[in-house]
Amino acid sequence: MAVELLEKKNIRLDLYLFYIRIFKSRNLATKYILSNRLRISGQVTKKPHKLISIGDVLTLSINDQVKILEVLEIPKRRGPFVETLPFYKDLTPLQKKEVSNKHIKKIKFVDRVGRPTKLERRQTDKLMGRS
Numbered sequence: 001m002a003v004e005l006l007e008k009k010n011i012r013l014d015l016y017l018f019y020i021r022i023f024k025s026r027n028l029a030t031k032y033i034l035s036n037r038l039r040i041s042g043q044v045t046k047k048p049h050k051l052i053s054i055g056d057v058l059t060l061s062i063n064d065q066v067k068i069l070e071v072l073e074i075p076k077r078r079g080p081f082v083e084t085l086p087f088y089k090d091l092t093p094l095q096k097k098e099v100s101n102k103h104i105k106k107i108k109f110v111d112r113v114g115r116p117t118k119l120e121r122r123q124t125d126k127l128m129g130r131s
Helices: 002-006 013-019 026-034 081-087 118-128
Strands: 010-012 038-040 043-045 051-053 057-062 065-071 088-090
Touching: 010 013, 013 026, 013 051, 081 088
Parallel strands: none
Antiparallel strands: 010 051, 038 043, 038 057, 057 065, 065 088
């Protein structure tokens, strides 16, 4: 019974997000929660002191991407990334990355570099009105 009293069944929302390394500091986690972009089991919350427990599903929207996390365990401290993996399960569906053509620039100047040929010089002279 003494062991159960020492183990926490609930943890503050901002502290949990800080412990599992979603945010770099607890202050950033608090500001994010106050921005009204986080859901706990489908309900929007603005309270960083809200207690979450095992089995809750957190939905976050970070950088125009939705991230869905299920709480599996309550961490006791903020540790390295590898230690945080057993504390949550990522339920985010995989999305295909679409290759957009606007980021890929296909600029082709000339195949060769150097002095222009006689034909190219004549074309340039004609264009400039020097003939």
